[in-house]
Amino acid sequence: MRTLRLKVYSEYEKLRAALVHRPDSEIECLTPSNVKDFLFDDIPYLDKMQEEHDYFVKVLKEQGVDVYYFRDLLIDILKIEHVKEQIIRKTIEIHGCTGIDPNLLMDLDAEALAEILISGLSQLEWRRLSEGVEETGRCYSFIIPPIPNLYFTRDIGAVVHDGIICTRMFYDVRARESLLMRFIFLYHPLFRSNRILFDNKEEDSPSTIEGGDIVVINESAIAIGCGERTKHHTVMQIAKKLFEQTSIERIYEVKIPPVRMCMHLDTVLTIIDKDVVVAYPEVLNHKVKTTVYRRREAFGTTAPTPEKTNENLLRALKEELGNLTLVLTGGGDG
Numbered sequence: 512m513r514t515l516r517l518k519v520y521s522e523y524e525k526l527r528a529a530l531v532h533r534p535d536s537e538i539e540c541l542t543p544s545n546v547k548d549f550l551f552d553d554i555p556y557l558d559k560m561q562e563e564h565d566y567f568v569k570v571l572k573e574q575g576v577d578v579y580y581f582r583d584l585l586i587d588i589l590k591i592e593h594v595k596e597q598i599i600r601k602t603i604e605i606h607g608c609t610g611i612d613p614n615l616l617m618d619l620d621a622e623a624l625a626e627i628l629i630s631g632l633s634q635l636e637w638r639r640l641s642e643g644v645e646e647t648g649r650c651y652s653f654i655i656p657p658i659p660n661l662y663f664t665r666d667i668g669a670v671v672h673d674g675i676i677c678t679r680m681f682y683d684v685r686a687r688e689s690l691l692m693r694f695i696f697l698y699h700p701l702f703r704s705n706r707i708l709f710d711n712k713e714e715d716s717p718s719t720i721e722g723g724d725i726v727v728i729n730e731s732a733i734a735i736g737c738g739e740r741t742k743h744h745t746v747m748q749i750a751k752k753l754f755e756q757t758s759i760e761r762i763y764e765v766k767i768p769p770v771r772m773c774m775h776l777d778t779v780l781t782i783i784d785k786d787v788v789v790a791y792p793e794v795l796n797h798k799v800k801t802t803v804y805r806r807r808e809a810f811g812t813t814a815p816t817p818e819k820t821n822e823n824l825l826r827a828l829k830e831e832l833g834n835l836t837l838v839l840t841g842g843g844d845g
Contacts, residue, residue, distance in 0.1 A: 514704045519670040520730045522782040529571055530664050532581040534560040537630040537657040549659050549684055564662070579701070581664060582625055585691055588698045589621035598694055602628065605686055608654045615640055628691060631657035658688050665777070667692040669722040671733060672757045674708030676749065681719045681740040709752050711745070718745040723775030726782065728831050732761040736776025739769035750815035754806045762815065763827060766800040780828075788828060789838045799824050 515528060538557045546554055568578050589595045599616045603609065611632075616624060627636075632655040639645070661667075667688045669676040677693045680686055693712065696702050711718050724736035733753070735746050743764070750762045767773045772793070779799075780790045801822040804815040829835040 513701070515701050516673070517670045517675065517702070517705045518673050519727050520672060521727055521785075523784050523787075526571075526574070526576050528577040528579065530579050530581060530584075530668075531564070531568060532661045532664055533564050533568075534659075534662045535582075535630070536626070537659045537661065540631055540653070540657040541659055549657075550682060551659070560662075581661065581692075581695075582629065584695045584699050584701065585628065586621045586625045587700075588694055589624050591698060594694060594698045595621070595624070598628070598691065599624075601690055602655060602687060605683075605690065606655055611637070611654060612641065627655060628687065629658060629661060631655050656684060658685065660685050661688055663723070666721040666723050666775070668696060669725045671708065671725065671727055671753065672730075672759070674706050674756060675702070676709045676720070676722070676725065677707060677711050678722050679711040679719050679745075680721060706756075708756055709749050718742065718748060720745040720749065721775060723777045726776055726780070728763075728782065728828070731759060732763065732831050733759060734763040734765055734776060736765050736767045736779070738767040738773060738775075740775060747815055750804050754815060760806050761831075762804045763822070763824070764802045764804065765824060766802075780824075782828075782832070783838075786832045786834050787836045787838060788832070789840060790825075792839045792841070801827060803827065 534555075534557060538555055538560065541549060541551060541554045543554070546552075571578055589598070596613075596617065599613050603611055603613060616627070619627070631653045632640075634652045634654060637654050666678065666680065666685070668678055675696050677696060678689045680689050689711075693710070696705075696707065711720065719740060719742050720735075721740045724738070724741040726734045726736075728734055735741065735749065737743050737746055746762075746764050750764075753759045753762065765776055765779075767776060767779055772791075773779055778791065780788055782788050800820070801824045802817055803819040803822050805818045807816045825835070825837070
């Protein structure tokens, strides 16, 4: 199997590979009574989601992008016995389902276990598995919940320069997504030549960060959104790692409002070309506190040191990107 050499030095250079997840049966686990618990405003129409996803992948491939499916990569690593055992144990720990016999899950083949890890395990399905019950129908009471947000694959990991950041989701209902992505990064042959810059492996850690809050500006600078999903403590941890292990000189910590419309930094702004930024005016029209951290060499160590606070984000982007063209979303009226 080929090996990917991950390198991301901007948001706008030619895309060569993409990780995607095709929405599937996990979406059908959403109901009017649980939809909010899984962070959805409404129940999506699965057939339409799959149609749009397939068209999106078709466009990527037509542009020469190599497309990798999350489910396929997960199945690959579940064929490694010790990895399979670790994933089952961690899944049981995360969801507190100690009544499950892990040996029954170990006996499943990789495809069947991957289906459970993505679409969940209901009480009825567990009875079928453990007791041989032949009841039919659907059950929406889950021992292992589904992960219907998985198609947002940008959130579950990030690449900065030539290293990987293993993320940790803010909401518990998404915890298994980043857990599985971490195992894929660590054990799949596709990624064996890449280093982990930040490995947030402690499930009870307060250090939450999601990939949508990480925006690579250029070879010398990145921006990290700090709001509901990504915490200042994590930004400082990652900044220290990046200053130690990459050539990044400046890190912009962007304080975004902890509200749903500003879920991540990439919902506030997106760099689509070397001098073109798509931005959400309702946020940018308010003061967005931005702190600039610059590499400081001291006694052989690197530490994130605040250089400017309350920096104007757009002015900072213009300095980094050059002649900035700003494209406002929503016709400029939010």
